[in-house]
Amino acid sequence: MIKHLKIIEYALSSLLRRKTKIIAIFIAYTLTVATLASVLFLTHALKTEATHILQGVPDLIVQRILGGRHDLIPVDYAEKIKDIFGVSEVKPRYWGYYYDALTEANYTVMGAGDAALELKLLDGKLPATEFECAVGKGVAALRGADYSNELILVNSRNIGVLFDVSGIFQSDSSLLTNDLVLLTNEAVIDFFGFEPGRATDLAVTVQNSNELQTVAVKIKKLFPDARPITKRELTRTYDMVFNWRSGMMLTVFCAAIMALCIMAWDKATGISAEEKLEIGILKAIGWDTDDVLILKFWEGVIVSMTSFLTGLLLSYVHVFYFDAFVLSTILKGWSVLFPAFQLTPSVNVLHIFTMFFLTVVPYIASTVIPTWKTAVTDPESVMRG
Amino acid sequence: MAYIEIEGLSKVYNVGRADELTALADVSLSIDSGEVAVLTGSSGSGKTSLLSLIGCMARPTQGKVIIAGKDVAKLPERFLTAVRRKRFGFIFQQFNLIRDVSVLENVLLPLYPLDLGMSAMKDKAMPILEKLKISHKKNLKVKNLSGGEQQRVAIARALINEPEVIIADEPTAHLDRRLAQEFLDILEVLNHEGKTIVIATHDPFVYDNRLVGKTVSMRDGRIEGVTIH
Amino acid sequence: MMKGKIFFGVIIVECVLLAVLLIHGRIRYHSQDFHHLEAKRTLVSQLGLTDYAIWTEARYTRHPSQADFFSAFQDFPAAFEHFPAGGIIAPPQFLQGEVE
Ligand SMILES: Nc1ncnc2c1ncn2[C@@H]1O[C@H](COP(=O)(O)OP(=O)(O)O)[C@@H](O)[C@H]1O
Ligand SMILES: [Mg+2]
Numbered sequence: 001m002i003k004h005l006k007i008i009e010y011a012l013s014s015l016l017r018r019k020t021k022i023i024a025i026f027i028a029y030t031l032t033v034a035t036l037a038s039v040l041f042l043t044h045a046l047k048t049e050a051t052h053i054l055q056g057v058p059d060l061i062v063q064r065i066l067g068g069r070h071d072l073i074p075v076d077y078a079e080k081i082k083d084i085f086g087v088s089e090v091k092p093r094y095w096g097y098y099y100d101a102l103t104e105a106n107y108t109v110m111g112a113g114d115a116a117l118e119l120k121l122l123d124g125k126l127p128a129t130e131f132e133c134a135v136g137k138g139v140a141a142l143r144g145a146d147y148s149n150e151l152i153l154v155n156s157r158n159i160g161v162l163f164d165v166s167g168i169f170q171s172d173s174s175l176l177t178n179d180l181v182l183l184t185n186e187a188v189i190d191f192f193g194f195e196p197g198r199a200t201d202l203a204v205t206v207q208n209s210n211e212l213q214t215v216a217v218k219i220k221k222l223f224p225d226a227r228p229i230t231k232r233e234l235t236r237t238y239d240m241v242f243n244w245r246s247g248m249m250l251t252v253f254c255a256a257i258m259a260l261c262i263m264a265w266d267k268a269t270g271i272s273a274e275e276k277l278e279i280g281i282l283k284a285i286g287w288d289t290d291d292v293l294i295l296k297f298w299e300g301v302i303v304s305m306t307s308f309l310t311g312l313l314l315s316y317v318h319v320f321y322f323d324a325f326v327l328s329t330i331l332k333g334w335s336v337l338f339p340a341f342q343l344t345p346s347v348n349v350l351h352i353f354t355m356f357f358l359t360v361v362p363y364i365a366s367t368v369i370p371t372w373k374t375a376v377t378d379p380e381s382v383m384r385g
Numbered sequence: 386m387a388y389i390e391i392e393g394l395s396k397v398y399n400v401g402r403a404d405e406l407t408a409l410a411d412v413s414l415s416i417d418s419g420e421v422a423v424l425t426g427s428s429g430s431g432k433t434s435l436l437s438l439i440g441c442m443a444r445p446t447q448g449k450v451i452i453a454g455k456d457v458a459k460l461p462e463r464f465l466t467a468v469r470r471k472r473f474g475f476i477f478q479q480f481n482l483i484r485d486v487s488v489l490e491n492v493l494l495p496l497y498p499l500d501l502g503m504s505a506m507k508d509k510a511m512p513i514l515e516k517l518k519i520s521h522k523k524n525l526k527v528k529n530l531s532g533g534e535q536q537r538v539a540i541a542r543a544l545i546n547e548p549e550v551i552i553a554d555e556p557t558a559h560l561d562r563r564l565a566q567e568f569l570d571i572l573e574v575l576n577h578e579g580k581t582i583v584i585a586t587h588d589p590f591v592y593d594n595r596l597v598g599k600t601v602s603m604r605d606g607r608i609e610g611v612t613i614h
Numbered sequence: 615m616m617k618g619k620i621f622f623g624v625i626i627v628e629c630v631l632l633a634v635l636l637i638h639g640r641i642r643y644h645s646q647d648f649h650h651l652e653a654k655r656t657l658v659s660q661l662g663l664t665d666y667a668i669w670t671e672a673r674y675t676r677h678p679s680q681a682d683f684f685s686a687f688q689d690f691p692a693a694f695e696h697f698p699a700g701g702i703i704a705p706p707q708f709l710q711g712e713v714e
Contacts (some may be wrong), residue, residue: 006497017485056659068684106670120653169706178667208657237679286470291498307630337670345639380443
């Protein structure tokens, strides 16, 4: 024990001697861990949040596919679907996209349906008349609607329509509502010029969730051009969107592993003459091969543990206290409207362990293993200076 | 029986290769406990090679190295380290100190792998540093010391394990006359304390000194003659 | 053993800091659970929302769960695309050929 403490002491002196190199490694290492951890924290938080809040999605969404594309669905499909055993309610949903040439942004225009007029995360009210709208924080900010309380959009007949802003969603809900423009269903139909009797899709409520799949099959049989999307598929989407196979994770992990490999390679090949001499001296004055390897082990632990913990701390603070401001600029891509992430902190301990094994263990190995060869040779060469 | 006993020792470098070189050929020698022995000979005659074999820093190609009655030539590496640590203190030609580390830390270095507390280690080191008159510089980095001071640090490091044998390779090569004399004075004290001393040198100032009990002259990896004073 | 003490001090401080952050996160998580998660869930069910409003540049990024079979991603995740977001998010499950 005391031996290890002393060797740690010497390892620290030894590292301090190579200050610039060690600081460079520390910075590179910390940044690698911080990037990795930020991505993991962010995606995990998004995933956890999604599984919680998407509990409220419709049991079943029924789209119509025409010519391989999503098409408007006849509302009278709803009548027949309602007759299927187990279905308690079918509501048409009216929504579409609106490209705003003024701000070069895409909004999602949605019918509010029969939602309660007052909602907790909404300042104001949902639209009650055809001339009102409720907008997400992003739209409000982009269009200055929070000052003017008005929003002008150009409808499908190329006529500007003026809406009174009756409500603005609070920023806490931005992840869901940032780009929304909510109108009444009638207003959406009129605005987009939907054919009468058509909706964007149908939201189906099923009494017993075990029967969802059966209901979906029945709908498909009844309407061959329909495409039912089950709640399970909806909620699983976000599990999958941020999984290990997704592009972002792949890219980041590859980059991180590459960075570490370069570092390891540098260490493995670069045991300098100076280091060799030092090992020789230590052996000549009575250190065992084991003692030299212990020294290198602790050098590796010191560098990798401090970098690992620092990186972890940085990324945690970055993601959960600074709303992932660095990562979100990367995530943003071409999005004009991009929500601020106010994430509920949730961390998967397994992720921390995974990162530990992916970064700390290889680093220590790459510190100890190259020393091996030098450490087992006879120290005679130091006699020759 | 002699403390160090060498029988039929040879050392061949790069065995089986084009640059194969016989550094020592069939050398036999004995050094008694408490003796001051000097290896002389021109550069390349095999002094350093012989010293490293005596000091368990390398293995012979052939022959026996018997230290205190035990043949160490074929001991496994772990035991070799133990013998080196227990019995030998080395003073290298280039000093071989860790330059960016303090004097005290350099001197304590041989004790690090032992189960000995830091304060106990310092208690051991301080009298030695005082005896060698460098205790006032114990916190300085070695690279900031003069050549003579550096050598005294190297001596202190060689003494910290209380070795029975001091091995010094060309110890005066980097010293002027005055410092060389100081070095010999220190050796004299150590010898009076009972330490066996083996020095390799081609400096007449050293091998002509009255301290020396035995001179071994070497040439081309062989012993030419042994003079006992 | 000054340096050793400083090192262990740093490691301990970092571990404690991390633990405090994680615990604080847990607490925040549970306290927000009431106001926000619940409210957001209501929002989702009341308005019939299905997706995060993160990427608004294309249909399959704004509503990945609603994208039709002929959207991007049909071939493979690394397919070259116009929008970076398409390279960041994975294709929806029903396009990944998983049979349940
Ligand atoms: N590691 C080595 N590989 C090859 N030749 C060596 C090695 N070490 C020493 N020699 C050679 O062995 C001979 C004896 O060297 P050395 O023992 O250093 O002599 P000295 O110390 O008397 O100058 C020299 O010719 C030297 O070049
Ligand atoms: Mg020599």
